[in-house]
Amino acid sequence: MKERKVVLSALDAEHVQRTCRWVNDPEVTRFTGTIYPVGASENEAYWREVRKDRNRAVFGVETRDGTHFGNVELRNIDWVSRNAETVVYIGDPQYRGKGLGNEMLAALFDFAFLRLNLHRLHSRVFAYNRAAAKMAEWAGFRQEGVMREQLFRDGEYHDVIIFGALKSDYENAPCNK
Numbered sequence: 369m370k371e372r373k374v375v376l377s378a379l380d381a382e383h384v385q386r387t388c389r390w391v392n393d394p395e396v397t398r399f400t401g402t403i404y405p406v407g408a409s410e411n412e413a414y415w416r417e418v419r420k421d422r423n424r425a426v427f428g429v430e431t432r433d434g435t436h437f438g439n440v441e442l443r444n445i446d447w448v449s450r451n452a453e454t455v456v457y458i459g460d461p462q463y464r465g466k467g468l469g470n471e472m473l474a475a476l477f478d479f480a481f482l483r484l485n486l487h488r489l490h491s492r493v494f495a496y497n498r499a500a501a502k503m504a505e506w507a508g509f510r511q512e513g514v515m516r517e518q519l520f521r522d523g524e525y526h527d528v529i530i531f532g533a534l535k536s537d538y539e540n541a542p543c544n545k
């Protein structure tokens with residue numbers, strides 16, 4: 369397995385506290401879709417429930433020297449058909465635009481395909497999120513469809529792109545070259 373520049377770590381209390389800032393940051397929510405502001409106690413209760421959910425796998429993402437800068441998640445894991453949806457975000461703006469998004473998605477793919485033995489992953493990307501679309505392709509996602517005007521944001525409808533990857537797409541992707 370290829371070594372990545374980031375580490376997936378268990379989401380502990382400190383990670384959760386930091387995450388509360390990020391889920392209220394318009395620079396993140398513009399791309400992830402959160403609508404309402406989230407308070408600290410609501411945030412803690414939410415992550416407590418998430419950690420109990422056997423069909424979700426959530427991680428804090430850290431640099432190799434231990435700085436937590438974002439989170440990744442597998443959501444709606446289907447243990448029979450062996451698929452899941454991916455969610456990725458960099459919360460700390462200093463860490464965007466440095467290639468770490470690619471590394472975190474690749475690390476999540478490694479975990480999904482090589483540890484959980486999933487067969488397929490998918491992701492929904494807002495059409496105006498150019499960085500996420502490029503990152504998706506680097507890890508092995510292919511565009512599979514467009515949900516036209518699925519999203520209402522800032523007074524307008526936007527398309528949502530569906531990306532999908534089979535394990536074989538990931539094995540042959542740039543992230544493994």
Ligand SMILES: CC(C)(COP(=O)(O)OP(=O)(O)OC[C@H]1O[C@@H](n2cnc3c(N)ncnc32)[C@H](O)[C@@H]1OP(=O)(O)O)[C@@H](O)C(=O)NCCC(=O)NCCS
Nearest residue numbers: 399456457458464465466467468469470498499500502503
């Ligand atoms: C999307 C996100 C994870 C990307 O991570 P990042 O580290 O900033 O991006 P990277 O530096 O790894 O760049 C990924 C690719 O997108 C390209 N890119 C970055 N910003 C871009 C932009 N505004 N327009 C077009 N391409 C862009 C990079 O050049 C790179 O392509 P390359 O591999 O061909 O060089 C990060 O910006 C983020 O967390 N954004 C907010 C939340 C979010 O959008 N999450 C994804 C929801 S689907």
